Amino acid sequence: MAACGAAELAQALSRPLSCLQGPECGRAARLRALEAIRAEVQERPLSSEAVREVFETQLVRPLARCLAGDAAERCRELALQLLLHGLNRCERPGEALPVLLPVLAQRLGPPQGAEPCEELRLGLLQLLGLLLRRGGTAVAPYLSDVVGILQAALLDHYAEVRRESCRCAVACAQAVPEHFHMQSESLIKPLMQTISHQHYRVRVDVIQATGAVIQFGNGKSVDDVLSHLAQRLFDEIPKVRQAVTTIIGEWLLHLRDRYSYFHKLIPLLLGSVTDDIPENTTLAWTYWEKVGLQWEKENEDDLKDKMDFSVPPSHYPKGVTRPGLGCRELVSRNLSKVLPGLCHDLTDWVENTRVKASQLLYVLLLHAEDHITQHMELLLRTLYQACLDRESEVVRNCVKAAELIGTFVSPKVSLRLITSAFEITPKPSCLMVLAAVIRGSPKEILQPHLSDLGDTLSQAGVCQRSEEAEETMCSLAEVQQLDGFLYLYKQHILQLLEWVSVSHDSWTCYSPEILQLDVIATHSGPVIGEALHDFILILKTCLQPNKDPQMRLKLFTVLSELLQKANETINSQGLFPSYLEIVIKDILAPNLQWHAGRTAAAIRTTAVSCLWALIHCQMLAPEETLQVKDALMPQIIAAMDEDSKISRLMGCRIVGGILKVCGRQFDEIQLGKTYPEVLKRLDDASPDVRLTAAHTLTDWFKCLKDSDVKSAMKSHIEFLYQELLIHLDDQDPDTQNAVLATLRELEQKNTKQLMIFIPYFYFTEVLKEGSILYPELLVREVEVALHKHRTPAYCNQLLHHIQTAREPA
Template sequence: AASPGQAGEIRLLLPPGPREGLRGASPARAGQGRAGQGCARRPRGRASPGRRGGTRPLAGLRRPLPGAVVQEVFAAHLLRPLARCLAGDAAERCRELALQLLRHGLSHGDRPAEALPVLLPALAQRLCPLRGCEPCEELRLGLLQLLSLLLRRCGASMAPYLSEVTHILQTTLLDDYAEVRRESCRCAVACAEAMPEHFHMQSESLIKPLMQTISHQHYRVRVDVIQATGAVIQFGNGKSMDDVLSHLAQRFFDEIPKVRQAVTTVIGEWLLHLRDRYSYFYKLIPLLLSGFTDEIPENTELAWSYWEKTGLQWEKENEDDLKDKIDFSVAPSHYPKGVTRPGLGCRELVSRNLSKILPGLCHDITDWVESTRIKASQLLYTLLLHAEDHITQHMELLLRTLYRACMDEESEVVRNVSLLSAELIGTFVNPKVSLRLITSAFEKTPVPSYVMILTAVIRGSPKEILKPHLTDLGNALSKAEICRRSEEVFYKEQLLCCVQALIEVCQEDCKEISLQLTKVLVTVMAIPCSQHLKEKVEETMCSLAEVQQLDGFLYLYKQHIIQLMEWVSVSHNCWTCYSPELLQLDVIATHSGPVIGEALHDFILILKTCLQPNKDPQMRLKLFTLLSQLLQKANETVNSQGQFLSYLETVIKDMLAPNLQWHAGRTAAAIRTTAVSCLWALIHCEMLSPKEILEVEGMLMPQMIASLDEDSKMARLMACRIVDVFFKVCGRQFDSDKLIKTYPEVLKRLDDASPDVRLAAAHTLTNCFKCLKDNDMKSLMQNNIRFLYQELLVHLDDQDQNIQNAVLEALKEGSILYPEMLVREIEVVVHKHRTPVYCNQLLHHIQSPKESVL
C-alpha cells in the first residue's frame, strides 16, 4: 500500500478532466479497488475517507508542476510498477488506470526517453498476439496512443526500438477495431517522421499490412492508410513503391471523395518531395493526372494545383536544359478552344515520360473492367494534350489502341477516344504522317473503327493544314474497296460522318473533291437501310452543295451526272443482282430527279445491256422495277429533256419485247410481270402520242394477249389495261383478224379469280365494241358479236355488283351494233337470271332511242 505522501503525489499526477479514450472510468474512482482484487467495495453512495479528508487539502495544488519534479517522481517511483501493472495485471480497470497515469507522466516529464526500456517491452507484450494480446479494444487504442506519444516526444531516441515498434504496427494495422487501425496509421506516420535516418530499414515491413487495410470498409480508415502509406514511402525504402502504386490507383475509383482526395495529396507530395522522385515520375504522373477528371471540383483543383507546382519545380530544377524552350515557347495557333495550355514544365514531364507511360495505359484502355477503361481513356486525353507534337513518335501504338477502344461498348470510352483523343492527333500531328498511317490501314482492312478515328483526326485538323491532303483523302474514301466494302449500316454511318467532317472543316475547299464525296454519299444511300440514314445523306449532300454555292443537291447531281454514270457503268456488262453498282445506279436515277434526263444515253445503254434475256434474272427484275418507277413520272425524270421518245424503239424492241417472251419458271414469270408493269407505266404516263402507241401496239400486241393468261394477277391486270388503251386509241386501225384473235382472250378474263381483272376485262370489252362501229367490220364479225352478246349476258348475272355494272355498260355500248339480235338474246336468258333488273335496264336502253325517234 502506498504511503499517505505517495497517495498525495499520485493524486497530483492525475489530470483534472475526464480521461480521453478510457472506457467508463471517472477521475473520482481512480483510487478504488475492484471486488476480488484485495480491496473491499464500498457501498454505493457513501463517500470514501480519502475523498473526505485526503484530497481537499491538496485541491489547491492542482496546477502544473515543473517537468523535472514530475520526471523525478514518475521515473523513480511510478514507472516500473505502472509498467508491470499495464503488462500483467489481470484487472482491466487496473491496466486502464496504469495506462492513463503513464500517459500523463510521459506527457509532462522532461526525459520521456528514459522510460523506453521499461515501456516498449510492456507495449509489445500487450499488443502482439504471441505475448498475450490486450483483449479490450479501448485499451488497445489507448496503448497505441501511448506509443504515438512516445514517438512524438522521444523522436530519434526511439531508433533502438524501431524493430519493436514496426512489429507492433504490423499487428495493430490489421486489428479488428477500426479506431485501432486508424491510430496505427498515425503511429506509422509519427514513426517515419521521428526516425527518418533509420526508418527506411524497417519500412518495408509495414507495406503489406497497410495494403491489406487500404480497402477497409470504413472510409476514414482508408484515408488514414493512404496518408500513412505516403509517409512510409516518403521516409522509407523506395523499393516498396511498386507494391503500393497499384493499390493507390484503385483508390481513384473509390466512391468517397475524401479517399480520392487523400490519394491525390499523397501522389502530389511524392512528386514534390520524394527523394528519388525522378525515378518514379513515369509511375506517379499518370496517377496525379487521373485526378483531373474527378467528379468533385475540389479534388480536380487539388490535382491541378499539385501538378502545376510539380511542373514549376521541375522547370526550375532543369532551367538550363529548358532555356531555349522557355524563351520561345508559343502556343500553336490552332490549339483546342476552351482548353488551358499546361505549363512548359508539365508538358516536358509528360513528353519525356510518355514512352514509359503509354504502353501500360494502352493496355488499361482495353481492360475487361469498365471503370478502368473509362479512367484510362480520360487519362489518355490529358496525356496527349500535354505531349502535343511529341505524339508523332508514338503514333503506331497509339492508333492500334484507338482502333480497339473506339469499338468499346461503353459510350464514355468511345467519346474520350474517338471524339477527344483522336482529335488531338489531328491538332498536333502533321497530317502527312497521321493520314498516311490511317488511310493505309483501312485500305488494307476497311473496318468502322479506322473510319471513326480518321473522322476524329479530320475534325481536329486545321483547315489550312488539311487542304494539301484533300485529294488523297477523297480518292481514298471513294475507292470501291472502301466505300463499297460492306452493306453494314454502322460502317456506312461512319463513312457519312467522315464526309460530314471534311465538309465542316474544309468548307469551300471541298470543291476539288466534290465528285469523290458525292460518290461516297451515293454509295451510303445505296445500302438498304433506315429512312433516317437516307435523310442524313441528303442533308450532307445539301451541305456539300452549299459550300460550293449551289442551290441544292440536285445541282450537285447536275454537276457530276455524266461522271457518276461513267463511274457506275464501268463493269455493267458483268453485273449481277449482288453488284453494288446496281444499287448505286438506282440511287442516281431516282434521287437525281430531272437530272437523269441529261444522262439518258448512258442510262438507256446500261438498261439495254443489262436487260437482255441471258443476264441475271434478279438483276433484270430490279432494273425493270427502277424503270417502271421512273416512267410513272417520266416528264420529271427520264423525259425531263424531252429526249426519251427518241429511245422508244430501243426500249420496246431491246428491253421489253425480249423479256415478255414466255419461259418456264417463277423467275421468268416475275420478269414478265415487271416488264408488263413497265409497259403500262410507259403508256399510262401520257407521254406517247396515238401514233407512238400504235407503234407500240404493233410490236407488243401478241405479247399482251399472251400475258392475259399469266399466272400473276398483276400481269393479267396490267395486260387488260394495256389492251384497253390499245382498243381506245388504235381501235379503228384494227382489222377483223386482229380483233378476232384478241377479244376471246379478253372475254376469258371475265371468269378470272380476281375481281379487279374481271372489272378491267369488262371495261376493255366496252372499248372493243367501239372498234366495230364501222359497217364493213360489223358485217364481217356478226357471229362474233352474237357470241359476245351471249357471253356478256351470262356475266350480267355476276355476284359482284361492280362487275354487273361494268358488263351492263359494255352491253349498252355493243347494243348499237345489232339491237334486235341483243333483244332476242336477252329474252332467251332473262328468266335464268337471279333478278331481271339488269336485263330490264338493258332492254330499256335499247328501246329508248327508238321511242325518241318516234
C-alpha cells in the first residue's frame, strides 16, 4: 500500500478537524471526529512528509485543546493516543513544546492536577517523557514547568505514575544538564518522600532518578539523600540494594565534586561488598576497583613511590585478595572521618545496623593495614563493647576485625593498650579481643611479648572472675547434700530478692543489682514463681516511664525471657494470673505509650514482645485475655504502625491471639475497629508482617462464623472481600507463576528466600475462610475482579472452592 501524502491526508482530515473545533460540537460528535482522525493517522501508512506537514501544523493544537479541556475522559484518551503516536514519528517533537507544556502543567502540575484518571495521568507523563527525551535543548525554557509537574507526580497516589515521573526526571536531567542544576534541588524532597514506597519497583526507580538528578544537578544535594540511601541498603529486595550500589559507584566515578564526598560515599559502596546476593557483591567490588584505579591515575605523582614498592606483607591473611593501592589509599586517607560514625553504629540499638557496621569495619581495616595504628584507642574501646553483643554475627565480625589488628599493628602497641584495659575493667570481651589479636599476629613478632602476656593473664582479677559463680553454687549445694543449686534458690529466694532490691528505687543501667536480679530470676527456674510478689513489685517500681530507659530495656528483656516459658518460671505455682492487673496497668501500659526517640521505640518493642509472650504462653483464661484487650487494645493497634518490624509483627500476632481466644465476645463496634489496622499491614514492607496480617484476618473471619453480629457486619465483610481481591493480584506475572508453582513447597519447607511469595497464597486462604459468611456476595466480587486481574488463577481457584463448598455432600 502506498504511503499517504500530505495533501491527501490534509483533505481526509479537514472534515473531522472542522467538527472537532466547531463551537457547537457535542461530546458524541467530538468522539466521532477523534475516531475518524485516528482511522486516518494510525491505520494508514503515512509518508514522513505527511507527518511533518500535517501532524505538526494541523493536528497538534486541536488535539492539545481537547486534551486540556474536554470533559469526556474517552475524548482526552483518544487525543493523548494520537499525540503520542504522531510525536513518536515527528522529526522535531520539541517544536510542540510551546503548545503541549502548558497543557501538561495544567493537567498534572501542583497543587492538584486537573486530570482525575490515573491511566491518563500516566499517559500524560509518558508524553512528557517523550518530549524530554527527544526535545533536547528546546526543553530549557520550560524547565520550571517540568520540575513543577514532576514535584506533584512524584507524590501521586498511583504507583505507575510515580515510576514514570522518575523516568521523566532522569530524561530532564540528561536533556539540559547545563540548566538543570539550577532546579535540581526542588526534586530532592519529593524523591526522598517516595524512596520508601511499599512497591519495590518504585523504590528502584526513585533511587535511579536520585542518581541522575544529583549527577547532572547540584552535588550539594548528596548530603540530603545519603541517610535515605543508606537505609535502602537494608532493603529486603536485592534489586533495591543493587540500585543503591550502582548510583553510589557512578557518583564516586563521575560526580563533579566527588573528592569532597569520598568519606561519605565510600562506606556505602563498601557496605555492599558484604551483600547476601553474590551479584550485588560482585557489582560493588567492580565499581570499587574502578574507583581505586581512577584515583591512582589522577594522583599518580603522589603515589609513585608506593606504586614502585608496594609489596604485600608476608603474613597477609590467607585466602584474602589484597585490594589495589588506590583502594587502600582512599580508605587510609578517609578512615579518620569514617571511623567515629561507624563505631557509633556498632553500638546502635537496631540489630541490622550493628551487623552491617561490623561487616564494614572488617572491610575497612583490611584496606587500612598499618594505618590502623593511629586509631587503636577508638577501635579497641568499640570492640570491647561490640564483642558483648547478643547478635552472634556482630561478635563474629568484630573478632575477625580484631585479628586484622594482630596482622597489621605492632604487638608493642596493641598488647600494651589491651592489657592496660584489664586494670580498669576486665570484661570477658577484653579477653576475646586479646585472643583474636594473638591469633592474627605472626608468631615470630609475638614471641618477645609472651612472658608479659602470661603475667597479665595469671592475675587473680583476670583469671578468677565471677563467671565461676555457677560452678561454686553447684559445689555449695553438694556440700549441703542438696540435689542441685535450684534447691539453694528454694531455701533463700526471698532473702536474695530482699537483698538485691534494697536500693531498687534508684537503680540505673549501670547498677550491678540489675545483673544480679537477672541471674536470680533466670537461673532459679520454677523457684522464682514462689517469690512472685516481691519480684513483681521490683518490676513495677523499676519499669516506670521516669526510670532509666536502658535499665528498663534490660528488665523487659528479662521479663520477656521468663514469659516465654511462664509455666516453668514465674507461673510455676499458678499465681501469675493474680498479678495480671499490675502487669497490664502498671508495667506494660505506661511503657507502650508513644514517646519520641530511639530508646523509647526500643522500649515499646520489648514491651509489646512481652505482651505477645504473655498471650502466646496460653496461661490466660478468656476473661483474662479480655482484660488485656480492654486495657491495651489502643496501644496494640498503635504498635502495628511502628517503624520497628518486630513491633508491627507482634501487634498483628497479639490481635490474632485475642481473636482466637475471645473474638466471639466482640460486638460489631469492636470488630469494626479491629480489622482496618490489620488490613493496612497487607501492604507492609516485611513479608513476615504481611503473612501474619493475613493469618489475623483469617481469625477475624472465623469470629463471625455463626455469630449474632454477622448481619450487622455485612458491609465490612464486603469491603474486606474487595480489598483482599486487590491484594490477590500482583503486578509481576513472574511472581504469580512462582507463587502457583511453589505454594506447597513453601508451606512444607518455609524457605526463607521465598517468604515474599507466601502472602499471595494466604490472601486466597483468607478469602476461602471468609467465603463461608456470604458466598454469593464474594462470588459477585470475584467475578467483577476476574477480568481486571492480570492473572486470574487465584480468582478461579476461589470460585471453584466456593462452588465445591456449596455442593451437597
